Amino acid sequence: MQTQHVLTPNLDIACETHGPSTGDPIILLHGFPYSPRAYDDIAPALAAKGYRVIVPYLRGYGPTRFNSPATLRSGQQAALAQDLLDLMDALAIKQAALCGYDWGGRAACIVAALRPERVRCLVTGDGYNLQNIPRSTQPLDPQTEHRLWYQYYFHTPRGVEGLTQNRRALCELLWRLWSPTWAQNAERYPLSAPAFDNPDFVDVVIHSYRHRFTYAPGDPALEWMEEALTRQPAISVPTISLCGADDGVGPAPEVDEDAEHFTGPYERRVLAGVGHNIPEEAPEATLRAILDLLKG
Numbered sequence: 001m002q003t004q005h006v007l008t009p010n011l012d013i014a015c016e017t018h019g020p021s022t023g024d025p026i027i028l029l030h031g032f033p034y035s036p037r038a039y040d041d042i043a044p045a046l047a048a049k050g051y052r053v054i055v056p057y058l059r060g061y062g063p064t065r066f067n068s069p070a071t072l073r074s075g076q077q078a079a080l081a082q083d084l085l086d087l088m089d090a091l092a093i094k095q096a097a098l099c100g101y102d103w104g105g106r107a108a109c110i111v112a113a114l115r116p117e118r119v120r121c122l123v124t125g126d127g128y129n130l131q132n133i134p135r136s137t138q139p140l141d142p143q144t145e146h147r148l149w150y151q152y153y154f155h156t157p158r159g160v161e162g163l164t165q166n167r168r169a170l171c172e173l174l175w176r177l178w179s180p181t182w183a184q185n186a187e188r189y190p191l192s193a194p195a196f197d198n199p200d201f202v203d204v205v206i207h208s209y210r211h212r213f214t215y216a217p218g219d220p221a222l223e224w225m226e227e228a229l230t231r232q233p234a235i236s237v238p239t240i241s242l243c244g245a246d247d248g249v250g251p252a253p254e255v256d257e258d259a260e261h262f263t264g265p266y267e268r269r270v271l272a273g274v275g276h277n278i279p280e281e282a283p284e285a286t287l288r289a290i291l292d293l294l295k296g
Contacts, residue, residue, distance in 0.1 A: 019047030031102020060204030075208025101125025179275030
């Protein structure tokens with residue numbers, strides 16, 4: 001494994017790279033509050049099969065840095081997707097297989113929906129990850145609202161200060177709540193926690209959870225993409241959705257409510273005993289899904 005810094009219009013993106021530079025590219029994307037450590041058992045296995053594997057730190061995480069202090073520390077969904085497109089452009093990757101969950105899954109789903117020619121195939125954690133922001137003000141059922149407490153906390157000045165002062169303890173709590181049956185939380189969390197010490201982490205996280213509820217303006221340069229996402233575009237690339245049956249933030253429903261958003265080859269796999277941190281909790285199932293699509 002090597003660490004490579006990739007300069008894009010907005011970021012200096014730190015990426016962990018595996019495998020030959022001539023191999024077919026696979027990009028693995030982490031979520032909040034996670035890091036590339038989620039793919040420790042997956043990236044080397046793919047590299048051993050000859051694939052070029054790229055695992056970036058998202059904006060606000062680890063060694064990734066903004067190029068300018070004037071750039072909005074946006075965490076909106078379009079920013080994450082644009083970062084992925086910019087990374088692929090900077091690395092001269094015309095098309096890649098994508099795997100992501102949570103924030104990373106959102107970036108992957110958006111690129112698959114809006115730029116399908118850039119995506120060979122997609123493994124997405126929890127299905128169709130595009131936010132429907134115009135409907136975000138509509139209340140959900142109380143049980144779902146309860147699981148989103150942290151998002152509402154981040155809407156307040158108290159939440160900003162809480163994340164600032166207690167980022168490691170707060171993120172560790174989310175790990176435990178979201179993966180309640182995973183025995184390795186205590187062992188694995190310290191490996192990812194240093195990534196949250198990034199100087200832009202708090203600003204990016206707070207903006208992410210405020211923008212999705214229309215409580216913070218987005219980056220004007222990305223308004224075209226946000227407008228396109230309001231139409232909830234379908235995903236046509238070959239896709240496997242991995243869902244954790246024990247996911248503490250969004251348990252997999254019995255009926256696949258996302259299937260209608262996928263117009264190409266599509267399969268949902270519900271993983272028993274797995275929470276929100278899908279690739280780290282279920283590396284074998286994640287690897288199998290990636291390879292199944294690549295072989296197809």
